[in-house]
Amino acid sequence: MTHVTQDLTRADGAALPTSPPALRRANLSLVLRHLRDHVSRSRVDIAEATGLHRATVSNLVAELLERGLVREVGIEHVGAIGRPRRAVALHGAHxxxxxxxxxxxxxxxxxxxxxxxxxxxxxxxxxxxxxxxxxxxxxxxxxxxxxxxxxxxxxxxxxxxxxxxxxxxxxxxxxxxxxxxxxxxxxxxxxxxxxxxxxxxxxxxxxxxxxxxxxAALAEHTSGVAAGTPHLVYLTGEVGVGGGIIVDGKLLRGADGFSGEVGHLPVDPAGDRCGCGRYGCWETKVGLAALMRTAMPEQAYQQDSGQDGLPVSDPEERAKEIARGLAAGDERMLAAVAQVGRWLGLGGSIVVNLFNPRVIVVGGYFATLAEWLLPHAQRELERLVVAGPAAQCRFVASDLGFGAxxxxxxxxxxxxxxxxxxxxxxxxxxxxxx
Amino acid sequence: MTHVTQDLTRADGAALPTSPPALRRANLSLVLRHLRDHVSRSRVDIAEATGLHRATVSNLVAELLERGLVREVGIEHVGAIGRPRRAVALHGAHxxxxxxxxxxxxxxxxxxxxxxxxxxxxxxxxxxxxxxxxxxxxxxxxxxxxxxxxxxxxxxxxxxxxxxxxxxxxxxxxxxxxxxxxxxxxxxxxxxxxxxxxxxxxxxxxxxxxxxxxxAALAEHTSGVAAGTPHLVYLTGEVGVGGGIIVDGKLLRGADGFSGEVGHLPVDPAGDRCGCGRYGCWETKVGLAALMRTAMPEQAYQQDSGQDGLPVSDPEERAKEIARGLAAGDERMLAAVAQVGRWLGLGGSIVVNLFNPRVIVVGGYFATLAEWLLPHAQRELERLVVAGPAAQCRFVASDLGFGAxxxxxxxxxxxxxxxxxxxxxxxxxxxxxx
Missing domain, CATH: 3.30.420.40 (ATPase, nucleotide binding domain)
Structure with a gap:
């Protein structure tokens, strides 16, 4: 009987002649993960750290070597006594x-x-x-x-x-x-x-x-400015506003994969009509179109399309244009960014009240304008989070750029x-x- | 070297003479969990399901027997052939x-x-x-x-x-x-x-x-009307409004344990002052005091205390009083419940957009008034959730009462x-x- 549930894959299956494939897979994964987290390791170290039998580890490593996923990386000297051990590491160059x-x-x-x-x-x-x-x-x-x-x-x-x-x-x-x-x-x-x-x-x-x-949240958690933070939220700042949520080091997907839909949070019953047909969505307050409407009204898009923001061409260029204006001290742009920053903080407070993350990483135009936007957002966040300073959370700008x-x-x-x-x-x- | 990380506790540690305590603990837990989920099992079945050695399982079960956590429950006959096996089950009566x-x-x-x-x-x-x-x-x-x-x-x-x-x-x-x-x-x-x-x-x-x-969310997940639903949110409806969030079958705590603070989500910039000093918190829309203000203004509490809701004495009794009025068709109460129901749906849509749960279980006065409140809440939820019907989520009333x-x-x-x-x-x- 092979009965493997989420909680029951931990096992030294490989040492059993009748080892079910699922257990061997779990153990292959265990060794790979260990090597990913520890750069290089001898088979003996892997066995000790994972609790698997040495013979099992040798067998698993042999398969991973054959598949080209790990490679021998030379000798690891452990202390003055004891035999030198041959270490393996993730290979994967091919x-x-x-x-x-x-x-x-x-x-x-x-x-x-x-x-x-x-x-x-x-x-x-x-x-x-x-x-x-x-x-x-x-x-x-x-x-x-x-x-x-x-x-x-x-x-x-x-x-x-x-x-x-x-x-x-x-x-x-x-x-x-x-x-x-x-x-x-x-x-x-x-x-x-x-x-x-x-x-x-x-x-x-x-x-x-x-x-x-x-x-993008996964990329931030893997290799961004706050990499490794177990509770992390990522917000895209583009024409639309999206969110990705890392909880306990894992991407939160929810029951159907529709978690993190921050753009249409209802934040203002008296607010403007959104492209989605509803009123007062957060996107109407912090999307790039909202900023442009206030900061550059003469260039802002026509608001009658019902497709929130589609007419904003080349968002990255527009964000840079606003950054130049801000750097030059343009009063209207500064006021617009302050306003959007406060709304960013308000939406951030919803995220913090519900998830209690340590960091909110912002990308897209939020990152381009971070030095002007984030101080306002951070102040508003701290004012609105109900746990107050006890729930330490800071906004930080992504440095992964549009490729996140x-x-x-x-x-x-x-x-x-x-x-x-x-x-x-x-x-x-x-x-x-x- | 005992190096045990979150991902590396899965192992047949008990079979090794040098088994680190953490691994033995993990394996004891593994056997207990398996018995919790499967009522009773023979040692052979446990070994097959967990991938642990039979000798290891016998050893672990012996310790659990000695501690009184499991007990022998008699003979399990497996098919027509094969030896009958002695099964064990969670005991714990003492x-x-x-x-x-x-x-x-x-x-x-x-x-x-x-x-x-x-x-x-x-x-x-x-x-x-x-x-x-x-x-x-x-x-x-x-x-x-x-x-x-x-x-x-x-x-x-x-x-x-x-x-x-x-x-x-x-x-x-x-x-x-x-x-x-x-x-x-x-x-x-x-x-x-x-x-x-x-x-x-x-x-x-x-x-x-x-x-x-x-x-209360944990109780709902363990033994409530939606027990076992992996993605579940629980909302208390009392003087204050709180939330507990189950993600992938586990309580979400966040970085500091402050997740699920739904009561003070900012939902209306033009809203009333909340007991917390902020304006337009969700609690000012759906807390019991908000309902009473509209449904029973002559009995509602004085709003100047700055302590949102403390003056509401005996919330359970007040909820029952409103239920009697609703059952009798009191127009003002029906209108008040419709309004609170819509705000309940709006807050629910925030929860669904962010977490994508399958069920929102409501307790406290929300449960007492469920038959009048939840239809309004459900309609508003469906109107506001951005994923629409694809993110199926329904409000249900808790039946665990105030003891949840x-x-x-x-x-x-x-x-x-x-x-x-x-x-x-x-x-x-x-x-x-x-």
Whole structure:
């Protein structure tokens, strides 16, 4: 009887001749995770740290060596006495992870290998909304194919592809349920992209899809300014405002994968109409369009479209323009940023009252304007958080730039690989020609 | 080298002669948890399900038998062939868990044994606010002492005591940081109560403290109308409004234990002043005082106290009075409940947008008035949740009554015992005379 529940995968399964595959997988994952967290380790150290039998560890390491996921890294001398031990480390220079992000007006690509080496990093302008889903998918698969080729030339074959989309995503099925800013609905993105990338006779490429803010939060937790903080919230500051929430070091997904939908929190019953049709959503207070309406009314977008913010072209350029005005002391812009900053703090207080994170990392234009925006936001946050100073939380600006979500998409692939070395590796022979 | 991290406790430590204590503890916990979830099991079944060696399981079960936590329950016949196997089950009829709740005007007590049998259940009126912390602590320890005696007469000695307080609590230190409705601040409740209950020469009683809404959420997840739902939010509807959040089957605590502070979410910049000094807090819209102001203005409390709701005496009785008026078709009360219901739905939409739970369980007066309140709340929730029908979440009324928090406090003790059989048991000999 193989009965494995979430709490019951911990076991020295590999030492048993009848070891169920799930237990072996858990132990492979355990060794990989240990090596990820400790750079290099001898087999004896791994056995002691994990409680697995030495023979089991040798057996697991042999499999990981054969798959190319770990490599021998030489001798570890432990103290003056005792035999020197041969250490192993995560290798993965020939195993890669490809992350993509498709957003309103760009596609971003991040390819890395398991050892953390970045192999491909680029961003291309693309009118996703105007192109429609079919052309967008073709452009995305072209970008992925080029990246895979570049990664292969660098010696790494992607073990999977992660895609970030500004959307509500059915993660289990890889379907984009609703992406209002892209105009997409019920798009089976994982299946479509996997199909577009497959070559007759070779196995399908595993594609995973998730919300862009979730994946940016993952990137922040993995490699951002507050990396490793167990309770961390990430807020995107773009045309729309999204959130990704890390709780106890893990991405919070909720019952259906729709957690962290901060943009449409109702914060003002007397507020303006939002693109979503409701009134007083937080996005109408802190989205880039809201800032531009106050800071640069002569350039602000027409508010009658009902599509909150779509007409804001090139948000990054607009944010930089406002930054120049602020640096020059433009009074109206300073007042506008103060106002948006207070609303940012108010929304932050909702997040802190509910989640009690240690850090709120802000990206997008919030990061571009951080030095002007965050002091106002921090003051308002501290005024409104009910636990007061006891719940220490600070706003910090992301330094990952607009590539955070694609970087997080690659991290998702790495995490999946480490959590479950079999499912993701079996379908992709090391020399797969896709 | 014993290097045990959160991710590295899974191991067959017990089979190794040098097994570190942490690994043995993890494995004891693993076996206990398995028995909790599967009623009874043979040692062979446990070994197969957990991946532990059979010899290890026999060894672990022997220790648990000796501690009285499991017992032999007879023969399990597996199919027509094969030897009949002797099964074991959680015993714990002589190991108990005591939960207490101290609130504005009552103390509630819930004592049970590990097998789930309820041994003590009572609620006594007590003017906690008027009494001050010293007298309240004396009353609480008297109640605890009586309950412990009653449990001992029934054959169970509590392995620990859990206390629920309507407060922000430093869970790690057992300190009530701030309980505005009780007038308490920085009260070392766990240490004080443990001291009050100790007898010279016997070990200290372990006391754990947590927020009442957190513990009510735990009770709902363990034994309420939506028991077992992995993503569940509980809302207290009393003078104040609190929240407890279950994510992936676990209580969310956040970085400092201050998560779920829903009462003071800022929902209306133009709203009334709240007892906390801020404006437009959710509590000013959905607290019992808000309902009474509209439904029974002639009886409503004076709003100038600055202590939101303290003057509402006997909230349960007031809720029943309103229920009678609603049943009789009182127009003003129906309109008041519709208005509060809509605000309940609005706050619920914030919770759903951020956490994406499957169920919001409501307690206190929200439950008493559920048939009138929840239809309005549900409609508003569905209108405001950004994921729409894709994020299925329904409001349901708790049936645990006002005892939910003390029941959850007892659950907290049981969970701690199962997670870590050593720390909680070692200080309490089976015949400890406290």
């Amino acid at each position: 195993v890669g992870a490809l992350g993509l992000e498709i957003n309103v007006d760009y596609i971003s690509i991040h390819g890395a290998d398991l050892s953390g080496r970045v192999l491909v990093e680029r961003r291309v302008g693309f009118d996703t909304v105007g192109s429609g889903p079919d052309r967008a998918l073709r452009r995305l698969s072209l970008g992925a194919r080029e990246a895979v080729e570049a990664m292969r030339r660098a010696g790494a074959v992607p073990a999977g592809i992660g895609v970030a989309v500004p959307a509500m995503v059915d993660v289990a099925r890889g379907v984009v349920t609703l992406a209002p800013n892209l105009g997409w609905q019920d798009l089976p993105l994982a299946a479509r992209l996997s199909e577009a990338l497959s070559t007759p006779g070779t196995p399908a490429v595993p594609v995973m899809v998730d919300n862009d803010a979730n994946l 979500a694609s970087r997080g998409a690659a991290s998702m692939v790495v995490n999946r690989l480490i959590d479950d070395p079999n499912t993701i590796m079996d379908p992709i022979p090391r020399q797969a020609a896709y | 190991v108990g868990a005591l939960g207490l709740e101290i609130n504005v005007d009552y103390i509630s007590i819930h004592g049970a044994d590990l097998s789930g049998r309820v041994l003590v259940e009572r609620r006594v009126g007590f003017d906690t606010v008027g009494s001050g912390p010293d007298r309240a602590l004396r009353r609480l320890s008297l109640g605890a002492r009586e309950a412990v005696e009653a449990m001992r007469r029934a054959g169970a000695v509590p392995a620990g005591i859990g206390v629920a307080v309507p407060a922000m609590v430093d869970v790690a230190r057992g300190v009530v940081t701030l309980a505005p409705n009780l007038g308490w601040q920085d009260l070392p409740l766990a240490a004080r109560l443990s001291e009050a209950l100790s007898t010279p020469g016997t070990p200290a009683v372990p006391v754990m403290v947590d927020n009442d809404a957190n513990l 928090a003390s029941r959850g406090a007892a659950s907290m003790v049981v969970n701690r015992l199962i997670d870590d059989p050593n720390t909680i048991m070692d200080p309490i000999p089976r015949q400890a005379a406290y």
